[in-house]
Amino acid sequence: MKRILLLFTIGIALTSFIQNFARKASASPAQEDPRVARVLEILHAGVQAATEEQIRITEIPAPPFQESARAAYMKTLLSAAGLHVTVDTTGNVIGEFAGSSPEIVMLTAHMDTVFPAGTDVRVKREGGRLLAPGISDNGTGLAALVAMAKAFREAKIKSTKTILFVADVGEEGEGNLRGIRALVDAYKKNLKYVIALDGSATEYVTNAALASRRVEVAIAGPGGHSWSDFGVPNPIHALGRGISRFVAARVPESPRTSFNIGEIEGGTSVNSIPMNAQMKVDLRSESEAELTKLEGILRDSIRAGIDEEMSAARERGMAGSATLLDLKISVLGVRPSGELADDSPLLQALLAADKRLGNRSRMERSSTDANIPLSVGIPAISIGAGGRSGGAHTLEEWFDPTGRELGLHRVALTTLSVAGLEP
Numbered sequence: 373m374k375r376i377l378l379l380f381t382i383g384i385a386l387t388s389f390i391q392n393f394a395r396k397a398s399a400s401p402a403q404e405d406p407r408v409a410r411v412l413e414i415l416h417a418g419v420q421a422a423t424e425e426q427i428r429i430t431e432i433p434a435p436p437f438q439e440s441a442r443a444a445y446m447k448t449l450l451s452a453a454g455l456h457v458t459v460d461t462t463g464n465v466i467g468e469f470a471g472s473s474p475e476i477v478m479l480t481a482h483m484d485t486v487f488p489a490g491t492d493v494r495v496k497r498e499g500g501r502l503l504a505p506g507i508s509d510n511g512t513g514l515a516a517l518v519a520m521a522k523a524f525r526e527a528k529i530k531s532t533k534t535i536l537f538v539a540d541v542g543e544e545g546e547g548n549l550r551g552i553r554a555l556v557d558a559y560k561k562n563l564k565y566v567i568a569l570d571g572s573a574t575e576y577v578t579n580a581a582l583a584s585r586r587v588e589v590a591i592a593g594p595g596g597h598s599w600s601d602f603g604v605p606n607p608i609h610a611l612g613r614g615i616s617r618f619v620a621a622r623v624p625e626s627p628r629t630s631f632n633i634g635e636i637e638g639g640t641s642v643n644s645i646p647m648n649a650q651m652k653v654d655l656r657s658e659s660e661a662e663l664t665k666l667e668g669i670l671r672d673s674i675r676a677g678i679d680e681e682m683s684a685a686r687e688r689g690m691a692g693s694a695t696l697l698d699l700k701i702s703v704l705g706v707r708p709s710g711e712l713a714d715d716s717p718l719l720q721a722l723l724a725a726d727k728r729l730g731n732r733s734r735m736e737r738s739s740t741d742a743n744i745p746l747s748v749g750i751p752a753i754s755i756g757a758g759g760r761s762g763g764a765h766t767l768e769e770w771f772d773p774t775g776r777e778l779g780l781h782r783v784a785l786t787t788l789s790v791a792g793l794e795p
């Protein structure tokens with residue numbers, strides 16, 4: 373999960389909001405069924421087993437676009453939990469827990485990590501903590517998915533809606549949410565709710581999607597010798613001129629909007645005029661309109677930087693048809709925005725679960741698998757699956773299973789409440 377999370381509603385207004393919805397939703401019959409109590413007991417008894425499974429899952433590398441080994445293992449686990457499991461052409465592992473209706477609740481956890489192949493993913497223990505890249509994001513979500521499937525089966529749950537237990541691909545970075553895009557596309561006719569399990573924390577619920585775009589800018593030129601060809605337009609100089617204009621852009625505080633140049637490359641040696649310069653830029657906003665505006669500023673800034681570099685070359689007598697700079701701007705990824713309605717039964721179910729468990733959630737806007745269903749009007753949330761964690765997306769990532777039970781119970785109550793129970 374992208375940890376650039378924006379706190380968007382908090383305080384007294386929120387407290388009364390939660391209480392209102394919790395009051396309305398607390399009488400949900402699904403939560404009073406003895407089979408639900410049994411699910412909670414089974415999850416309680418399985419806390420240690422979930423931690424051990426989380427370690428095994430985490431130790432199978434799942435770099436971006438290379439999730440297949442972990443997917444094969446997830447398929448084994450979900451099959452062993454009694455589900456009918458298939459793998460789609462995108463690489464998503466889909467375990468079906470058939471209900472009496474074709475309507476679907478999708479419980480999904482992403483398999484991919486941000487770490488490249490070759491990263492040491494062995495889990496180390498330090499006191500009560502487990503340390504490994506990806507241990508929480510998304511070892512916690514995947515372990516919870518398996519624990520949930522087992523508990524529902526063992527407690528002989530008969531749900532109204534069909535529950536799909538999904539381990540998906542491509543949530544992180546350049547994966548560009550390809551897994552969830554394929555899933556929403558394939559199931560949208562019957563898909564009623566999506567619950568994404570991402571990371572550990574239980575004190576928030578992501579109920580709004582943060583829009584983002586990732587853009588690559590590439591400038592090419594004729595190149596040359598730093599001394600004898602001096603004055604020829606230089607792609608790195610042009611890019612630098614463009615960057616200095618772009619980063620001076622004023623973005624609104626509300627709707628919050630951000631930009632980051634996260635990668636820059638170019639050139640081959642210190643005494644050569646480079647033939648190319650590239651950068652990757654991350655643009656984010658609470659508003660699609662602001663995002664579009666910001667992308668426009670980026671494009672204009674880079675073009676102005678190139679014009680400036682070309683006019684400098686003309687002044688030095690080095691501009692001509694053979695010494696033009698070429699610009700290519702490509703959009704690498706787009707994550708749409710969207711919001712869950714305040715009165716959605718999904719949010720009510722989560723808040724009722726929180727009330728029952730003595731938990732309190734703040735609402736957050738973030739960039740997760742929930743972006744895609746939310747962007748097409750399918751109710752979705754993203755929540756942590758229990759325990760504590762830190763250092764996501766770094767080699768120092770850690771997880772502490774203390775409190776895991778709360779997260780598992782929160783997921784179970786929310787899922788069963790929206791799925792409904794058959795007698």
Ligand SMILES: [Zn+2]
Nearest residue numbers: 373509510570
């Ligand atoms: Zn994640």
